[in-house]
Amino acid sequence: VLGRHQYLVLADGRFGPETSKTANSAIRYLPERVRGVIEPRSSGRTVQEILGFGGNIPIVSTVADGLALNPTALLIGIAPTGGQLPESWRPALKTAIHAGLDIVSGLHFHLADDTEISMLARAHGVQLLDLRHPPGNLPIGTGKARLVEPTVVLTVGTDCNIGKMTAALQLRSALVARGRRVGFAATGQTGILIEGWGIAVDAVVADFVAGAAERLVLQAAEGNEIVLVEGQGSLIHPGYSGVTLGLLHGAMPSAMILCHQPTRTTVSGGGGAYEWVRLPALGEAIRRYEDAMAHFRESRVVGVALNTYDLGEDQAREAVARAAEETGLPAADPVRHDPAPLVDAILRQARSDERKAV
């Protein structure tokens, strides 16, 4: 179902480079399937003007305005902290359902649990697609993902919402372009939207996070040489660190790519609730992730993916050079520049894994 939809994307009041992750990823990776974005503050402008990519996709004020663009579904493109359904969105959802649009949501809140929305959906014969709704039969993790044949690479980060999914998707494209068979394990609502399958590990009952990640890796490994696993959260995030560690120990990666935004100095999000937590230096972050794996297997951070969208070109190149020097690792902004240094690092890891297996 997800693969056929033409989206009108709800980003009401929060459309921007850092505040509308799901919307932005749909625009970056499924541009031919995004008909328009709802953001009253910017209506009449194009997505390109706001994000710096996305071309002429139009921005409109309301669902009603967007219907002229012939969407087949309303995609909820922003994720309020806590994932509940803001009451202010209800009219937009109702208008969309009345117009026959399916609703695609990545909220923690399951739309199907809202009596009004679910009854209206049934009455109008539209589907409510909850990207975050996990399967019901997940196993407890046992660590067996460490035994799969492909090289498993997890993107990890110094913070939430810093580019872990984007780095993984960019690396996937580049590896595919080099003729590699690559599986992608989507672990969040946006990755699932783009890939068409996956499990939102942060929406799983806590005991089953590692088991969910393990199942994703085993599935993505089939017939592939390399598995890229979309990372979540950060080991030093006071709210989400548990998801990060569960995902790490479920995925049991052979190697990791560390994602960071050079201009960010404290943990973001939560309406400023995390400003007391400084982001770790790259070296400290690398040590933490490698140490968290060391009891199970050697797993090294083999490259640094920087998110430099908010820097000028010179500053971006400088930041990349500094990260490489600071860590002694290949570094790149895989969106802005050629991800080749990171791709090479992953292929070196794959060759080394192969040698060990022989």
Add this chain to the structure above:
Amino acid sequence: VLGRHQYLVLADGRFGPETSKTANSAIRYLPERVRGVIEPRSSGRTVQEILGFGGNIPIVSTVADGLALNPTALLIGIAPTGGQLPESWRPALKTAIHAGLDIVSGLHFHLADDTEISMLARAHGVQLLDLRHPPGNLPIGTGKARLVEPTVVLTVGTDCNIGKMTAALQLRSALVARGRRVGFAATGQTGILIEGWGIAVDAVVADFVAGAAERLVLQAAEGNEIVLVEGQGSLIHPGYSGVTLGLLHGAMPSAMILCHQPTRTTVSGGGGAYEWVRLPALGEAIRRYEDAMAHFRESRVVGVALNTYDLGEDQAREAVARAAEETGLPAADPVRHDPAPLVDAILRQARSDERKAV
């Protein structure tokens, strides 16, 4: 409701010192409320003969046999890996419901979601009490538990099911005996059974584990000088490490007590699925827990609680002495011996916290 029940405890086929945690804790901490245990392999014997404590509580073969003991509820006293309802238990549950007993369960599986069981319960006017069912309105953790006035002590472990709850409960009693006002934050089904309140953090949606722990600590802090938080899992458990880290970062303890069983060498449970994971040395475990907190606040392991139930008295004393020497910390088996060394360590921490606050 929980506080009034007289339990018949289902431990079918798994009643023993290491295999029936909920049953054993009910017997240890609520002995006056356990009427009998169902375990066909040992029927006719007493609980004391099997566990080494519990006195003359009788063991019977079936629910039907146990009804003569006048229970008011059937307590599911064992937890299969994964927490589903084994089909073989269904007849016992049905017999209990027919006899008018409430059912108290700590399974992940919600009895209320089983059509047959829930309809039967309704027909007979009995309650299905799911200890693991979390509240629906949990926050995302923000780290604010670090700011509460009481000294917060979390029990952490080298493995699951190794004595973290028991150590916390023993320390609570000993601190209360010294006239301290102590709050207890129960984080698992057994702790909740004993305390009458709490949240099973492993049953919470993963994004909310830290938030649940934070809420428990804030609540347990009210009017108290010391908060003891029941730990869960272990940072090196391939299945449950995420719960452990989320709980740690939600609780933001001032200090930790490390729990260990000297005879255990590899991660237990899961039908042997974890035998490839050696338990860390005490020093490595201490380093991991302290390091996981270091980015947020200094939090030290201030004592080691050993579980020596499977050692002779001489060996037990030797193990305690060795743990103290190896770590340079106070050590004790708080069940077998006087927990004074650990109590003193917690009180030293409380005095030090007070000095810092002044």
